[in-house]
Structures are given as structure tokens and as C-alpha cells.
Amino acid sequence: xxxxxxxxxxFDATASKLGMWLFIFTELLLFGGLxxxxxxxxxxxxxAFHLAAQELDVVLGAxxxxxxxxxxxxxxxxxxxxxxxxxxxxxxxxSLTILIGxxxxxxxxxxxxxxxxxxxxxxxxxxxxxxxxxxxxxxxYFFMTGLHALHIxxxxxxxxxxxxxxxxxxxxxxxxxxxxxxxxxxxxVDVIWIFLFPLFYLIT
Amino acid sequence: xxxxxxxxxxxxxxxKGILAWILTTDHKRIGLLYLxxxxxxxxxxxxxxxxxxxxxxxxxxxxxxxxxxxxxxTLHGITMIFVVVIPGLPAVFGNFLLPLMIGAKDVAFPxxxxxxxxxxxxxTLVAISSQFLAGGPPDTGWTFYAPYSFRTGTNMLPAVMGAxxxxxxxxxxGLNFIVTIHRMRAPGMTWFKMPLFxxxxxxxxxxxxxxxPIVGITLLMVVGERLLNIGFFDPALGGDPVLxxxxxxxxxxxxVYIMILPxxxxxxxxxxxFARKPVFGYKAIVISTMLIAIVGYFVWGHHMYTAxxxxxxxxxxxxxxxxxxxxxxxxxxxxxxxxxxxxxHLEPPFYWAASxxxxxMIGGLTGLIxxxxxxxxxxxxxxxxxxxxxxxIFGGVGFSFFAAIxxxxxKIFGRMYDKGWATVGWITFFVGFVVLYTxxxxxxxxxxxxxxxxxLPQFHGGNILSSFGAFILIAGIAIIIINLIRSARYxxxxxxxxxxxxxxxxxxxxxxxxxxxxxxxxxxxxPYHFKQN
Amino acid sequence: xxxxxxxxVPYKTYxxxxxxxxxxxxxxxxxxxxxxxxxxxxxxxxxxxxxxxLVLLYFMHLKFEQRLFGIMVAVVLVVFIIxxxxxxxxxxxx
Numbered sequence: 160x161x162x163x164x165x166x167x168x169x170f171d172a173t174a175s176k177l178g179m180w181l182f183i184f185t186e187l188l189l190f191g192g193l194x195x196x197x198x199x200x201x202x203x204x205x206x207a208f209h210l211a212a213q214e215l216d217v218v219l220g221a222x223x224x225x226x227x228x229x230x231x232x233x234x235x236x237x238x239x240x241x242x243x244x245x246x247x248x249x250x251x252x253x254s255l256t257i258l259i260g261x262x263x264x265x266x267x268x269x270x271x272x273x274x275x276x277x278x279x280x281x282x283x284x285x286x287x288x289x290x291x292x293x294x295x296x297x298x299x300y301f302f303m304t305g306l307h308a309l310h311i312x313x314x315x316x317x318x319x320x321x322x323x324x325x326x327x328x329x330x331x332x333x334x335x336x337x338x339x340x341x342x343x344x345x346x347x348v349d350v351i352w353i354f355l356f357p358l359f360y361l362i363t
Numbered sequence: 364x365x366x367x368x369x370x371x372x373x374x375x376x377x378x379k380g381i382l383a384w385i386l387t388t389d390h391k392r393i394g395l396l397y398l399x400x401x402x403x404x405x406x407x408x409x410x411x412x413x414x415x416x417x418x419x420x421x422x423x424x425x426x427x428x429x430x431x432x433x434x435x436x437t438l439h440g441i442t443m444i445f446v447v448v449i450p451g452l453p454a455v456f457g458n459f460l461l462p463l464m465i466g467a468k469d470v471a472f473p474x475x476x477x478x479x480x481x482x483x484x485x486x487t488l489v490a491i492s493s494q495f496l497a498g499g500p501p502d503t504g505w506t507f508y509a510p511y512s513f514r515t516g517t518n519m520l521p522a523v524m525g526a527x528x529x530x531x532x533x534x535x536x537g538l539n540f541i542v543t544i545h546r547m548r549a550p551g552m553t554w555f556k557m558p559l560f561x562x563x564x565x566x567x568x569x570x571x572x573x574x575x576p577i578v579g580i581t582l583l584m585v586v587g588e589r590l591l592n593i594g595f596f597d598p599a600l601g602g603d604p605v606l607x608x609x610x611x612x613x614x615x616x617x618x619v620y621i622m623i624l625p626x627x628x629x630x631x632x633x634x635x636x637f638a639r640k641p642v643f644g645y646k647a648i649v650i651s652t653m654l655i656a657i658v659g660y661f662v663w664g665h666h667m668y669t670a671x672x673x674x675x676x677x678x679x680x681x682x683x684x685x686x687x688x689x690x691x692x693x694x695x696x697x698x699x700x701x702x703x704x705x706x707x708h709l710e711p712p713f714y715w716a717a718s719x720x721x722x723x724m725i726g727g728l729t730g731l732i733x734x735x736x737x738x739x740x741x742x743x744x745x746x747x748x749x750x751x752x753x754x755x756i757f758g759g760v761g762f763s764f765f766a767a768i769x770x771x772x773x774k775i776f777g778r779m780y781d782k783g784w785a786t787v788g789w790i791t792f793f794v795g796f797v798v799l800y801t802x803x804x805x806x807x808x809x810x811x812x813x814x815x816x817x818x819l820p821q822f823h824g825g826n827i828l829s830s831f832g833a834f835i836l837i838a839g840i841a842i843i844i845i846n847l848i849r850s851a852r853y854x855x856x857x858x859x860x861x862x863x864x865x866x867x868x869x870x871x872x873x874x875x876x877x878x879x880x881x882x883x884x885x886x887x888x889x890p891y892h893f894k895q896n
Numbered sequence: 897x898x899x900x901x902x903x904x905v906p907y908k909t910y911x912x913x914x915x916x917x918x919x920x921x922x923x924x925x926x927x928x929x930x931x932x933x934x935x936x937x938x939x940x941x942x943x944x945x946x947x948x949x950l951v952l953l954y955f956m957h958l959k960f961e962q963r964l965f966g967i968m969v970a971v972v973l974v975v976f977i978i979x980x981x982x983x984x985x986x987x988x989x990x
Contacts, residue, residue: 191577239906
């Protein structure tokens with residue numbers, strides 16, 4: 160398709176948003192596969208999972224949960240802000256969301272370090288020595304929270320790009336679907352964690 | 364008379380030479396890029412198949428040992444499934460035709476479309492690298508079953524990562540098509556005025572979108588097993604190999620509907636044109652398409668009847684499998700009814716479409732034998748299964764692919780092929796196909812296992828016949844491809860509508876101009892509005 | 897130009913939803929101090945579903961979008977749940 164045609168045609172924001180939602184479905188199914196694995200092994204190793212979960216720090220987990228929920232609010236608000244034409248407030252909200260995302264990652268780093276120091280990581284002798292239930296629990300823990308953290312990194316990057324576009328005026332009150340899409344991606348990351356948190360930290 | 368001046372071949376936009384191809388965002392060029400890649404992969408994988416059949420022409424080692432044979436059927440499967448048949452019709456004909464058939468200038472996200480193609484190329488190269496790195500070619504079969512897939516010393520990582528990247532390509536194509544169909548239909552083209560090939564692409568796109576991520580994560584878990592020893596599928600660590608099979612087939616069964624739905628869409632386009640008659644039961648075909656797409660998600664366990672599932676699961680999967688056969692049968696009935704009292708025009712696309720009906724029916728009926736638990740017990744993992752899926756995939760998708768290329772060739776290349784040679788090619792292919800695969804049903808029932816390079820002496824006769832068919836088939840493929848390549852360059856110039864079709868792609872020049880339509884048409888009629896005499 | 901029938905969600909709405917989400921989170925933690933046995937999973941999933949619904953409807957704007965988006969989300973969730981259920985037809989009855 161030639162470049163000229165793209166300029167003379169109306170930009171279809173709904174198409175853009177639909178595309179983002181469809182991509183979100185693929186992410187939901189991606190994590191869905193892991194939730195299936197979790198469910199099967201939880202079903203087969205109820206008490207082992209119950210005990211293994213006690214190794215996790217609920218306070219840290221809850222803090223991260225609260226942080227992501229707040230960040231979801233801030234990015235949602237930014238979509239209203241851009242529509243009101245409150246550019247500075249929009250920039251503030253998007254930046255705050257990014258910052259919270261980074262804090263989440265720092266927390267995750269500390270959580271993981273603690274586990275790894277105690278020998279609780281995939282493939283470790285310590286873990287295998289604890290038995291099948293623990294091996295599977297922590298295998299799932301690292302795999303799922305790891306994949307989630309990867310998505311936080313991607314989300315932060317996307318929001319960084321969005322931030323730049325808002326700053327340069329490419330995203331504004333009458334053309335903001337890219338901010339909406341970035342926000343949708345961030346909400347996805349939040350929703351995944353909304354399920355990860357109870358399934359790993361609260362089954363004690 | 365159309366010529367190449369003013370077509371999309373001439374207008375290269377801001378790039379020149381090879382860049383005008385590999386950096387294009389024109390859906391038509393992207394469709395052609397896929398066509399060339401897929402045809403090369405198909406020929407290579409077919410030759411692998413021929414070599415396998417040469418090995419099987421006699422018991423014992425003929426031209427290769429077991430290890431080599433294992434590598435061959437693995438590569439043959441990976442290439443055919445992930446590189447040829449899953450992308451196949453959507454990537455080639457979906458890309459080229461979808462915007463034309465709905466009256467659009469391109470797909471919704473042209474740059475994403477280019478990315479899909481690049482991922483296709485990169486994924487294929489990564490998968491192929493598995494053949495050459497230290498460790499040796501993968502020998503697990505294309506299904507990568509655990510625990511062997513994480514215990515084997517062969518190059519699993521590139522094979523699995525290649526498949527992962529190819530999956531991403533598939534997802535993005537599906538995403539693009541869904542948005543295109545929702546947002547870019549021409550004015551007046553309501554959902555039920557849309558032709559059946561776009562409908563088929565729509566159903567397919569949803570499967571590409573929703574099923575592929577599951578195999579994506581499963582392949583990542585295999586990587587996790589190989590690199591980190593996480594234990595999900597390792598019985599020694601409490602994992603379950605059957606869980607791998609569940610996850611793998613939760614994608615790979617819907618994947619066969621990614622393959623067959625567009626194939627059915629092609630047949631639904633060709634039969635009305637060559638019967639000069641509206642398709643029988645348009646709405647029923649639409650509904651059947653969507654039913655197949657949805658119910659197809661729930662039948663995956665019929666690949667696992669002997670794996671050790673509960674009897675409840677066996678019952679449920681068998682029941683659901685029989686259920687999903689119904690919409691397919693409805694379509695076959697409707698296609699045949701389309702021909703009834705039609706004015707049949709005998710041309711190569713019609714030959715392919717008619718023979719599709721034959722091979723698809725055999726594939727489908729033998730599928731019922733496999734779908735029934737009691738009979739499957741005896742034929743699981745035998746040559747019977749191999750015959751079934753070649754009949755339904757190669758027969759279904761393959762015949763449809765050749766039907767599509769012979770139908771839309773004039774539109775795409777602006778030239779007509781030699782119909783005499785096309786017919787000879789078709790007959791040779793068809794005869795070769797039947798001779799190659801039919802004996803396998805018998806061999807399977809008699810107990811010859813699949814994926815073995817050797818067999819008991821009583822299977823020798825059937826194997827000789829089957830391998831002989833392979834040579835005929837390859838000859839047919841050669842005739843077809845040579846004819847098409849020559850005709851693309853030297854064939855007689857084609858007009859806009861050589862077949863008398865009624866869908867929008869036939870209203871524009873052959874080959875189409877860069878932006879397809881000078882003016883986006885307004886649609887008032889239903890498709891296939893042939894006047895009946 | 898975006899074709900938006902722009903209904904702008906007030907900031908306050910988002911704050912209220914956040915408070916609801918935090919409350920449910922707190923409740924889901926508190927409920928673990930009671931021994932619910934097998935119902936523990938159900939309770940956890942119930943709260944998670946509730947929170948997700950709020951995020952989907954308000955933060956992700958589903959409540960204010962065209963019906964099509966909501967229908968798609970529902971279909972995807974239903975398909976996934978059915979796949980999960982069918983998988984358990986194997987594991988629960990082995």
C-alpha cells in the first residue's frame with residue numbers, strides 16, 4: 160500500500176484498539192496455559208503446595224499487588240487526562256505508572272534473590288530434595304512470575320514510548336488511541352498478577 | 364486486455380529492486396513472498412517424503428539407518444505443518460485476496476503484515492538450523508513429546524524456538540485479518556454479503572489467535588525443561604508427560620482447522636463459479652464454519668486415547684469428535700448440492716475442487732474410525748493414522764491449494780497457464796496420491812507401526828505399491844509447478860475475469876493495480892449472484 | 897482524527913474503583929486466616945474474578961465500549977474455561 164493513501168484516509172482508532180484487544184487475548188491464553196499447568200499440579204499435590212506457599216512473603220506479595228493496582232488506576236486516569244487536555248497531568252500519571260512498575264521489579268528482584276540464596280530455584284538439589292510438590296510449586300512460581308516480570312518490562316517500555324509521544328504532542332485530546340492501547344497492555348499485566356497473587360501467596 | 368503496465372508489479376513505491384519486495388507493505392507482494400517461500404519449503408519437504416518412501420520400499424535398511432529416518436520424518440513434519448500448511452492458504456491467498464474480495468485497499472495493519480512475513484522467514488531459518496548444529500537433527504517427531512524431547516541430545520532448542528517464532532507470525536496474521544474483516548469491508552457488504560473465502564479466513568483467524576499461544580507457552584516450557592530442569596513434564600520430578608500432550612494438542616488440533624477452514628473456503632468459491640450457480644446454503648456454510656472453529660477447540664484428546672487418560676475423558680473426547688464432524692458433513696452436502704443442476708464448466712480449478720471432495724470425504728470418514736475409541740485402540744500410531752492425515756491434510760489442504768492457485772493464477776500473474784498441462788499434472792498428482800496413501804490404510808489395520816524405518820515382511824507388498832505411488836505423485840507435482848512457473852512468464856495475457864466469477868476480485872484488472880480499486884465499490888448484491896437459466 | 901463519541905470517565909470513578917480493589921485484596925488476605933479447606937481456592941478465585949471484572953469494566957473501559965468488545969472478551973473466557981474443565985475430565989477421574 161502506498162504511503163500517500165495512508166495520509167488521505169481517516170485513521171481508524173477503533174481498528175487500532177480492536178487490534179490491541181486481540182493481542183491481549185493472545186496474552187491471556189499464553190498465561191492461561193500456565194494456569195492449566197498450575198491447576199493440574201495443585202490438584203495433584205494439595206498439601207505440598209499449601210506448605211510450599213508458606214515460604215513466600217505475603218507482605219511483599221501484597222505490597223506488589225497494591226502497587227500494581229495503584230498503577231492501573233494512574234494509567235487509566237491518564238486516558239481521561241489526555242482527553243481533558245491536561246497534558247502535564249497526563250505526563251505525570253504515565254511517569255508515575257512507569258515508576259511503580261520499576262518498583263515492582265525491584266521488589267521482585269529482592270524476593271527472587273532471597274529464594275535463590277536459600278537454594279530454592281528450578282533445577283536445584285535443595286529443591287529436588289524437598290520432593291515433587293515443592294519442585295513443581297517453585298518451578299511454577301519462578302516460571303510464571305518470571306514471565307510476568309518480562310511483561311512488566313515490556314509494559315514499561317511501551318509506556319516509555321507512549322510518554323515520549325505525549326510529550327511531543329503526537330498523542331493529544333483528539334488522537335490518543337496509542338495511550339489507550341498502552342494502558343490496556345498495562346491493565347493486562349495487572350490482571351495477570353491479580354490471579355498470580357492469591358494462587359501463590361494466599362493458599363496457606 | 365490487461366498488461367503489466369500500471370499493475371502493482373510496476374509500482375514499487377519508495378523502494379527499488381529486492382527491497383521493493385522484502386520491505387513491501389503491499390498485501391499482494393507479501394502474499395507472493397509467502398507463496399515463493401512456501402513452495403520452496405513444500406518441494407523440499409516433499410523430497411524428504413520421497414526419500415522416506417524409498418527407505419520404506421523394502422524391509423530393513425534400504426538407503427538410511429533408523430537415526431537418519433527419525434530425523435527425516437521429524438523435519439518432514441515440522442516443515443510441512445509449521446512452514447507449509449498452517450501458513451499456507453491464509454498467508455498466500457488470504458493476504459493476496461482478502462482485501463480484494465471485501466473491497467479494501469489493503470489489510471488493517473500493513474506493516475504488521477510485513478512483520479508476519481519476516482517472522483515466518485526467521486522462524487523457518489531458526490528451525491532449519493537445528494539440522495546443522497552440533498547435537499544433530501531433532502528426532503522426536505514434529506510433536507516434540509516429553510520426556511524424550513528434553514532428554515534427547517539432538518538440537519531441540521532451535522527446532523522449538525523456530526516453531527515458536529512461526530507461531531507468532533501466525534498469530535499476527537490472524538489478528539490482522541480479524542480487524543480487516545471487522546473494519547474494512549466495502550460499503551454495503553454486510554456480514555452476510557461477504558463471500559465464503561473471507562468468512563473462512565475469519566474463522567481461521569480466531570483459531571490462529573486463540574490456540575497458538577497455548578503451544579507457544581508449551582514450547583517455552585520444553586525450553587524450561589531442557590535448560591532449567593523445571594520438572595513439569597518429568598515424571599522423576601513429579602511432572603506429567605501426558606500434560607505435555609494435553610497442552611500440545613490443545614493447539615495442534617485446532618491447528619488442523621486453521622489448515623482446513625480456508626481450504627473449504629476456496630472450494631466454496633470455486634464450485635459456484637464453475638457450476639454457474641449460487642452456492643447452496645450460504646448461511647449454513649457460514650454457521651458450519653464458525654461451529655467448526657469453536658467445537659474444534661474441544662476435541663484434542665482424540666490424539667491421546669492410548670496415553671492414559673481417564674475413561675471419562677475418553678468418552679467426552681470421542682463424543683465431541685463425532686460432534687465436530689457434523690458441520691463438515693453439512694458443508695460437503697452443500698457443495699454437492701451446489702453442483703446439482705448447475706451448468707458445469709470443466710476447467711483445472713474445477714478438477715481440483717471436485718477431487719478435493721473425494722479425498723476430503725475419505726479423510727473425513729477414516730477420521731471417524733480414529734475418533735471412535737474402540738477402533739482407535741487398534742490403529743493408533745499405525746500407518747492408518749498416517750494415511751488418514753495425509754488424505755485430509757494433503758488431500759484437503761493440498762488439493763485446495765492447487766485449486767486456489769489454478770483459480771486465481773490469472774488474477775495474480777495476469778497470465779493464463781497451459782490448461783492441457785495443468786490437467787495432465789492434476790491427473791498424475793491425483794493417481795499418485797491415491798496409490799501412495801490408500802495402501803497405508805490397509806497396512807495400518809494389519810498392524811504396521813508409523814515412524815519406524817523397518818517393518819515385518821508381510822507389509823512388503825503394500826509398501827512397494829505405496830512407494831511407487833510416491834514417484835508418480837512427485838512427477839505430478841513437477842509437471843504442475845513447471846507449468847505454473849513457465850506460464851507466469853510466458854503464458855497468454857489474462858483478462859480481468861476469465862472464469863466468469865462474481866466476487867469483487869474479478870472486477871479489477873489482472874494483475875491488480877497497486878491500490879486495488881480506483882474507487883471503493885458499493886456492494887448491493889449477495890455473492891454468487893449467477894442468473895439461473 | 898479519532899472517531900470517538902467521547903465519554904470521558906471522571907478521575908473520581910477511577911479512585912473509587914481502586915479503593916474497591918484494595919478492599920477486596922485486603923479481604924482476600926484476611927480470609928486466609930480461616931480454614932476453609934477446599935473452599936479456600938474458590939474464595940481466592942472469587943475475589944480475583946471480582947477484581948478482574950472491575951478492572952475490565954472500568955479501567956479497561958469495557959463498560960463504555962461497543963458491545964463487540966465485551967462479547968469477544970466473554971467468548972474468549974468461555975472457551976478457556978471449557979478447555980480447563982475438559983482437561984479436568986481427565987485428571988479428576990484418573
